[in-house]
Amino acid sequence: MKPTAERVLDAAEDLFAAKGYNASSLGEVADRVGIRPPSLYNHFKNKEALYMAVLDRLLLKFNQPLRELMERPVTRDNVLAWQKKLTRLHIENPNMARLLQHAALSDSAHTKEFVERLFKPLFKDVTASGSEEVMIFKESREMLPWAIMSFNNLVMSYVTMAPLYESLLGKDLLGEESANKQVDFISILIQAMWSIDEEA
Amino acid sequence: MKPTAERVLDAAEDLFAAKGYNASSLGEVADRVGIRPPSLYNHFKNKEALYMAVLDRLLLKFNQPLRELMERPVTRDNVLAWQKKLTRLHIENPNMARLLQHAALSDSAHTKEFVERLFKPLFKDVTASGSEEVMIFKESREMLPWAIMSFNNLVMSYVTMAPLYESLLGKDLLGEESANKQVDFISILIQAMWSIDEEA
Numbered sequence: 137m138k139p140t141a142e143r144v145l146d147a148a149e150d151l152f153a154a155k156g157y158n159a160s161s162l163g164e165v166a167d168r169v170g171i172r173p174p175s176l177y178n179h180f181k182n183k184e185a186l187y188m189a190v191l192d193r194l195l196l197k198f199n200q201p202l203r204e205l206m207e208r209p210v211t212r213d214n215v216l217a218w219q220k221k222l223t224r225l226h227i228e229n230p231n232m233a234r235l236l237q238h239a240a241l242s243d244s245a246h247t248k249e250f251v252e253r254l255f256k257p258l259f260k261d262v263t264a265s266g267s268e269e270v271m272i273f274k275e276s277r278e279m280l281p282w283a284i285m286s287f288n289n290l291v292m293s294y295v296t297m298a299p300l301y302e303s304l305l306g307k308d309l310l311g312e313e314s315a316n317k318q319v320d321f322i323s324i325l326i327q328a329m330w331s332i333d334e335e336a
Numbered sequence: 337m338k339p340t341a342e343r344v345l346d347a348a349e350d351l352f353a354a355k356g357y358n359a360s361s362l363g364e365v366a367d368r369v370g371i372r373p374p375s376l377y378n379h380f381k382n383k384e385a386l387y388m389a390v391l392d393r394l395l396l397k398f399n400q401p402l403r404e405l406m407e408r409p410v411t412r413d414n415v416l417a418w419q420k421k422l423t424r425l426h427i428e429n430p431n432m433a434r435l436l437q438h439a440a441l442s443d444s445a446h447t448k449e450f451v452e453r454l455f456k457p458l459f460k461d462v463t464a465s466g467s468e469e470v471m472i473f474k475e476s477r478e479m480l481p482w483a484i485m486s487f488n489n490l491v492m493s494y495v496t497m498a499p500l501y502e503s504l505l506g507k508d509l510l511g512e513e514s515a516n517k518q519v520d521f522i523s524i525l526i527q528a529m530w531s532i533d534e535e536a
Contacts, residue, residue: 155442159359234441240500241434241441242355251504259504282521285501286490293493294486300440301485304451304459321482328528 141179143169149190153231156238157187157246187246194232195253198225202257210267212330219326220319223291227315233292259284272329283329287322294318341379343369349390353431356438357387357446387446394432395453398425402457410467412530419526420519423491427515433492459484472529483529487522494518 138146147168151160162183166173180186205218226233236254239246262284273279298309307314338346347368351360362383366373380386405418426433436454439446462484473479498509507514 155358156356158355159442236500237437237441237496240497241437242359244499247500248503250500255500255504279517279521279524281505282517285497285505286494286521286525289493289497290486290490292497293489296437297440297485297489297492299444300436300447300450300455303448304455305481305485317479317482321479321486324479324532325486325525325529328532329525332524332528332531 140169140171140175144171144176144179144186145190145193148186149194149231149235152187152190152238153234156241157183157243162186188249191235191246191249191253194229194235197229198222198232198254199257201225202261206261210270212270215270216323216326219287219291219322223294223319223322224315226291226295227310227318230295230298230310233295236292237296255288258288270330287326290325291322340369340371340375344371344376344379344386345390345393348386349394349431349435352387352390352438353434356441357383357443362386388449391435391446391449391453394429394435397429398422398432398454399457401425402461406461410470412470415470416523416526419487419491419522423494423519423522424515426491426495427510427518430495430498430510433495436492437496455488458488470530487526490525491522 137143144165148160148165151165151168160183162176163173165186166176176186180189201218201221205214208214236250239250259281263280272283294309302309309318337343344365348360348365351364351368360383362376363373365386366376376386380389401418401421405414408414436450439450459481463480472483494509502509509518
């Protein structure tokens with residue numbers, strides 16, 4: 137069996153992702169792990185520390201693809217590969233998008249964490265890296281943040297909105313078949329953006 | 337001053353949108369309106385009835401543009417105008433996207449309402465209407481629901497994720513200048529989808 141601290145992190149991640157930070161309690165986390173609430177304090181000093189540990193673990197995973205992208209020449213193929221990897225990562229780890237969305241909706245205390253540690257590197261590195269080949273909106277650079285924001289939102293809202301579409305489409309949207317379709321769709325959209333810029 | 341029932345609806349809409357159905361209480365609604373909690377029951381029999389009344393009022397507003405689109409020839413210009421109207425409607429009434437997102441994240445009891453009353457008409461009418469001119473993914477029709485879902489998510493997640501980007505971009509994302517940019521961006525993306533289909 138996994139060490140207790142890891143099981144606590146797993147349970148807390150699921151709970152925060154389902155209900156958001158404010159509506160979650162340490163008592164519920166302890167229940168899910170099957171330990172007594174005071175035992176939690178052997179591992180995490182309070183709810184805030186537990187949330188931050190959950191976030192640290194997820195950010196380690198989610199910042200990796202961008203680091204890899206930045207280590208190589210920023211070509212169209214590499215950008216597409218990065219977006220595909222990120223799309224799959226969100227589908228395979230849906231709690232990241234859920235935590236982010238809860239923070240944006242009702243947990244303003246944590247929005248700064250996400251901005252500093254996830255979004256800033258994204259906007260800074262992607263904007264700075266813009267080699268001629270991959271750059272979009274060459275003629276109207278003020279639209280570039282809109283493009284980054286929109287693709288980021290598109291990938292995450294697929295995960296957070298999935299329960300609303302699953303009954304309608306009769307599919308498990310986080311399953312393998314749907315994940316492949318979503319990866320294809322994101323690629324098509326990115327290539328469409330490149331092609332419209334060429335025509336302009 | 338507005339009639340009490342309307343002030344109750346306004347306050348309830350804001351509260352449900354901020355905290356979600358489960359974390360909201362009738363006592364808080366009464367507090368915000370400045371009436372005693374028992375007075376609420378003169379207008380709505382319980383929390384569920386109040387939530388449904390909030391939803392009814394929003395759906396009336398949000399289903400209108402699709403009805404208008406269906407009354408005219410479905411041309412590219414009309415589809416673009418419809419998407420622009422819908423994008424603005426979401427920005428001007430941000431509570432709709434917030435309610436939907438809360439339902440998808442943690443309030444499974446209400447997902448059916450949104451699916452039946454908002455999403456089904458969207459997928460049914462848009463798919464059926466597909467005149468040759470506006471149709472995308474002519475050669476791979478199984479991608480069409482993905483396109484509808486993605487554009488729908490894109491428009492709504494702009495609203496629900498706004499608090500996370502506002503500090504980063506230093507802009508009020510629900511203000512007029514940003515709204516215009518978002519409308520432009522959605523138009524560019526839709527036109528990009530049309531142009532890639534023509535090349536295929």
